[in-house]
Amino acid sequence: MSLWEYANPKKFMQTSGWLLPIFAVSSAVMLTVGLVWGFFFTADDYRQGSTVKIIFLHVPAALMAINAWFMMLVTSLIWLIRRHHVSALAAKAAAPIGMVMTLIALVTGAVWGQPMWGTWWAWDPRLTSFLILFLFYLGYIAMWASVENPDTAADLTSVLCLVGSVFAVLSRYAVNFWNQGLHQGATFSVDRETNIHSSYYLPAYLCMAGFVALFIALVLLRTRTEIRKRRLQALLVRERLA
Amino acid sequence: MPDLGKYTVEVSMAYGVSLILIFLLVGVSILQARRARRALLEIEERRKSDG
Amino acid sequence: MIALFLRDLRQATRAGGGFGLGVAFFLIVVVLVPFGVGPESEILATIAPGILWVGALLSCLLSLDRLLALDYEDGSLDLLATAPIPLEAVVVIKALAHWVVTSVPLVIVAPMLGVLLNLPGGAYGWVVITLLVGTPALSIIGAFGAALTVGLKRGGLLLSLLVLPLYVPTLIFGAEAARRGADGLDGTTPLLMLAGITLASLALLPFAAAWVIRINLR
Numbered sequence: 001m002s003l004w005e006y007a008n009p010k011k012f013m014q015t016s017g018w019l020l021p022i023f024a025v026s027s028a029v030m031l032t033v034g035l036v037w038g039f040f041f042t043a044d045d046y047r048q049g050s051t052v053k054i055i056f057l058h059v060p061a062a063l064m065a066i067n068a069w070f071m072m073l074v075t076s077l078i079w080l081i082r083r084h085h086v087s088a089l090a091a092k093a094a095a096p097i098g099m100v101m102t103l104i105a106l107v108t109g110a111v112w113g114q115p116m117w118g119t120w121w122a123w124d125p126r127l128t129s130f131l132i133l134f135l136f137y138l139g140y141i142a143m144w145a146s147v148e149n150p151d152t153a154a155d156l157t158s159v160l161c162l163v164g165s166v167f168a169v170l171s172r173y174a175v176n177f178w179n180q181g182l183h184q185g186a187t188f189s190v191d192r193e194t195n196i197h198s199s200y201y202l203p204a205y206l207c208m209a210g211f212v213a214l215f216i217a218l219v220l221l222r223t224r225t226e227i228r229k230r231r232l233q234a235l236l237v238r239e240r241l242a
Numbered sequence: 243m244p245d246l247g248k249y250t251v252e253v254s255m256a257y258g259v260s261l262i263l264i265f266l267l268v269g270v271s272i273l274q275a276r277r278a279r280r281a282l283l284e285i286e287e288r289r290k291s292d293g
Numbered sequence: 294m295i296a297l298f299l300r301d302l303r304q305a306t307r308a309g310g311g312f313g314l315g316v317a318f319f320l321i322v323v324v325l326v327p328f329g330v331g332p333e334s335e336i337l338a339t340i341a342p343g344i345l346w347v348g349a350l351l352s353c354l355l356s357l358d359r360l361l362a363l364d365y366e367d368g369s370l371d372l373l374a375t376a377p378i379p380l381e382a383v384v385v386i387k388a389l390a391h392w393v394v395t396s397v398p399l400v401i402v403a404p405m406l407g408v409l410l411n412l413p414g415g416a417y418g419w420v421v422i423t424l425l426v427g428t429p430a431l432s433i434i435g436a437f438g439a440a441l442t443v444g445l446k447r448g449g450l451l452l453s454l455l456v457l458p459l460y461v462p463t464l465i466f467g468a469e470a471a472r473r474g475a476d477g478l479d480g481t482t483p484l485l486m487l488a489g490i491t492l493a494s495l496a497l498l499p500f501a502a503a504w505v506i507r508i509n510l511r
Contacts, residue, residue, distance in 0.1 A: 035257075039257060050249045050250070050253050051249045051252055051253060053253050053257075054252075054253060054256045054257075057256060057257065057260045058256075061260070096267070097267065100263050100264070100266075100267045103263060104259075104260045104263050104264070107256070107259050107260065107263075108256045108259070108260055111252050111253075111255050111256040111259075112252070112256065114252060115248075115249055115252055132458055132461055135454075135457070135458040136458050138454060139451075139454045139455045139458060142451055142454055142455075143441065143451065143455065146442075146445055146448070146451050147444070147445065152444070152508060152509065152511065155505075155508040156441055156505060156508060156509070159441070159501055159504060159505050159508070160441060160455065162501070163437065163459070163498070163501050164458070164459070167458070167459045167461070167462065170462045170490070171458075171461045171462050171465075173462075174461065174462040174465040174466060174486075175461075175465065177465070177466075177469070177483070177486070178465045178469055214264070214268075218267065218268065218271055221271050221272070221275050222271050222274070222275070224275060225271070225274050225275040225278045225279075228275075228278040228279055228281075228282045229278050231282060232278065232281055232282050232285060235282075235285050235286070235289065236285070239285070239289070
């Protein structure tokens with residue numbers, strides 16, 4: 001029993017077939033409970049008022065925006081090194097999810113910034129980095145869409161993901177250098193005094209777990225779709241030849 | 243509806259936009275999944291009946 | 294390798310090679326900016342280093358799709374891939390030729406265009422130095438982008454979409470150094486960072502570009 005067994009599309013389809021509902025249901029439950037709890041049953045912050053409730057969407061979305069890219073990096077590497085098709089397809093499946101998460105983080109950030117900083121948009125390092133990350137997602141998805149041969153597309157996007165990761169990190173530091181920001185420091189670090197009150201912890205963690213489960217469920221679903229599409233293509237080609 | 247004070251618009255907008263985006267993503271994914279599965283089933287049936 | 298370099302230079306400078314197009318584009322962008330933001334000389338002086346940098350970057354981008362596409366179409370890229378010199382070196386040579394043909398003229402005209410934008414006196418040296426140090430990075434990153442899109446029929450737009458985010462760090466450090474110079478501050482730190490990006494790109498990206506070309510030629 002090893003991890004690489006799941007590189008077999010058949011095995012992957014079997015396993016993901018029963019994993020998918022588990023993650024889908026648990027994410028739905030966690031997100032509903034977490035968001036309802038966060039929206040209706042948390043107190044307002046004494047400084048930020050009710051805008052603090054945006055945190056239950058903003059932070060998990062930002063978390064998943066970065067983790068989705070990281071997952072794409074790992075699966076791209078697996079594809080480049082071990083040539084497992086499922087891995088490349090998982091990277092392809094994750095990209096639109098990461099892009100939407102980035103968008104959510106940006107929008108909720110802008111909406112939050114409006115009352116807090118008095119502006120929808122500021123060229124704050126973290127906001128700017130997320131905007132750049134969004135552009136990277138766009139380029140990556142466009143690359144997938146414009147190459148016809150699936151193996152070539154997988155190779156090219158994997159290298160793009162690799163190089164893009166380096167430049168994304170570089171941009172992060174460059175942007176930091178370029179403009180010191182308004183953004184608050186870490187809100188959920190373990191030992192800091194700036195941490196928010198503990199009554200926000202539970203719903204926030206619940207939302208984060210819900211977003212993680214949602215991401216996994218969507219990746220599984222979309223990867224399954226990609227595998228089916230690939231098989232469909234293969235069958236069509238075979239039919240045309242026959 | 244809880245009392246959101248003077249930030250009602252902002253907070254509900256953040257929740258609204260985010261939920262719409264998430265539902266769109268989930269909806270599109272499910273739609274694509276269904277379409278792919280149906281197309282695949284169809285062609286597999288046809289191949290089976292052709293022998 | 295020298296022969297290849299000379300060949301690329303000749304191809305770019307002969308008719309239809311697009312030599313001078315980048316400079317003309319740069320001129321037009323710089324002329325358009327005052328129409329957009331208004332003729333107040335103080336505003337122009339403040340944004341001049343940034344405009345020169347963004348303009349140079351866009352002009353550089355404009356000629357990227359020629360970097361490899363012509364060789365791909367007539368099949369000489371296949372020959373180069375199987376030639377005794379490594380493909381990585383070919384990429385460096387091609388990027389170097391692109392730099393000489395596109396960016397060096399940009400660096401030369403940048404001070405003259407600076408006059409149009411009322412660039413502060415102390416900034417001329419900084420703009421020239423940062424462009425000189427930063428544009429090789431633009432060329433080599435662009436070569437990677439061109440390698441990614443070389444097999445596509447209409448890769449031009451995709452090329453811009455892929456390359457522009459990769460240009461962000463270079464632009465930030467380059468424009469920051471030029472701006473600090475214009476404000477009479479010391480721009481050494483961003484200049485060194487810029488040089489670091491250029492050298493690191495030169496060292497690493499040729500391998501990625503050659504890898505991608507091999508994939509595209511498969």
